[in-house]
Amino acid sequence: MTRRVALILAAAVSAGALAGCDGVVGARMTFDDTENTKITEVVLSGGASDVMVETDATATGTRIRRVIHGGTDPGPSYQLAGGVLTLNGVCGPDCRVDFVVTAPPGVAVKGELRSGDVSLSGIGAVDLRVSSGDVMVENSTGTVKVRATSGDINVVGGSEVNLEAHSGNLSALDVAGPVTVRASSGDVDLKLNAVTSVTASVSNGDVDLMVPAGDYRLRTVTNSGDQEIVGIRDNPTSKDVLDLRTSSGDLRVIAG
Numbered sequence: 001m002t003r004r005v006a007l008i009l010a011a012a013v014s015a016g017a018l019a020g021c022d023g024v025v026g027a028r029m030t031f032d033d034t035e036n037t038k039i040t041e042v043v044l045s046g047g048a049s050d051v052m053v054e055t056d057a058t059a060t061g062t063r064i065r066r067v068i069h070g071g072t073d074p075g076p077s078y079q080l081a082g083g084v085l086t087l088n089g090v091c092g093p094d095c096r097v098d099f100v101v102t103a104p105p106g107v108a109v110k111g112e113l114r115s116g117d118v119s120l121s122g123i124g125a126v127d128l129r130v131s132s133g134d135v136m137v138e139n140s141t142g143t144v145k146v147r148a149t150s151g152d153i154n155v156v157g158g159s160e161v162n163l164e165a166h167s168g169n170l171s172a173l174d175v176a177g178p179v180t181v182r183a184s185s186g187d188v189d190l191k192l193n194a195v196t197s198v199t200a201s202v203s204n205g206d207v208d209l210m211v212p213a214g215d216y217r218l219r220t221v222t223n224s225g226d227q228e229i230v231g232i233r234d235n236p237t238s239k240d241v242l243d244l245r246t247s248s249g250d251l252r253v254i255a256g
Contacts, residue, residue: 029068036061038104040083044111044118044128047089050098051113055105055122063102071095089116106141117151134168152186169205187249199243206249213255214240220253221245231255 039062042053066077068091077097079086089097098116106124113128118135120126125142128135134151137144140158148165155161155172163170164182171189172179177196181188187205190198195214200207206225215235220227225246232242232255244251 028070029072031066031068033064033066034061035064035080035085037080037083038062039080039085039107040104041085041108041110042101042103043084043086044109044113045086045088046112046114047087048096048115049087049089049113050116050118050133051087052100052119053107053109053121053123054100054102055107056102057105059102059104062104063100065100067098067100069096069098108142195240197239197241197243199241200245202246202249204248205246207244207246207251209242209244209253211242211253211255216255217241218253219243220251222249222251224248225250228252228254 044051062085064078071091073091075091077088077090085101087099091097105122108124109120110127113130113133115132117133118128118130120136121138123140126137126140126144126146129147130151131149132151135146135148135153137155138157143160144155144158145162146153148168150167151165152168153163153165153170155175157174159176160178161172161175162180163172165186166184167186169186170181170183172181173191174193176194177192177198179190179192180199183202183205185204188200188202188207190200190208191210192198192212195212198209200209213231215233215238217236217238217240218232218234219241225248230253232253242253244253
């Protein structure tokens with residue numbers, strides 16, 4: 001069963017601000033759906049949408065809010081089958097659907113997004129590819145893997161992280177690792193809360209790494225830029241490797 005509440009939120013700033021797909025600015029519609037299914041996975045299927053997935057341990061089902069910009073009919077913008085929720089954002093020409101999904105903790109999120117920002121909180125494993133947009137992941141309980149062509153990627157909390165951006169900054173803060181990051185043009189900011197391995201490669205940008213005190217096998221390469229290494233106990237036999245490389249940019253590593 002599906003409970004749907006449709007709310008028209010048309011804020012007119014002039015006589016021309018009317019609902020529809022005719023390019024008029026200022027109109028949107030919101031649809032709230034509750035599905036009596038606890039999903040295990042959210043799949044993004046390549047559309048142009050802002051997507052937020054939040055979690056609620058007390059929820060008995062899955063709540064899906066769709067905000068339609070430039071249209072009045074959400075169309076088949078999501079599908080639910082076998083515990084998998086697929087979001088596609090399809091609603092017609094000059095029309096866009098954004099999503100806010102409330103799901104059980106630990107739900108996996110994967111897929112692709114052509115354009116839009118992604119915000120995830122309290123989820124499980126993440127495997128995403130975004131062409132244009134920023135990604136924020138908080139307190140994941142699984143491996144986080146994100147690829148972005150253009151946009152920043154930020155991770156807070158969690159364990160294993162694997163990030164890559166062609167143009168954009170990367171950050172992973174208060175994570176247990178291991179961590180692997182690669183940036184063509186952008187800065188990398190990493191802070192670990194456990195002794196583990198870190199691999200960071202940047203073509204054009206700075207690398208800033210904070211790790212707990214411990215023994216590490218240190219490998220650093222800086223072709224054009226300054227290096228600052230503070231408090232690292234370099235142990236060539238350690239299983240925890242800090243492999244840090246920047247072609248053009250500064251490199252700073254601090255332990256403590």
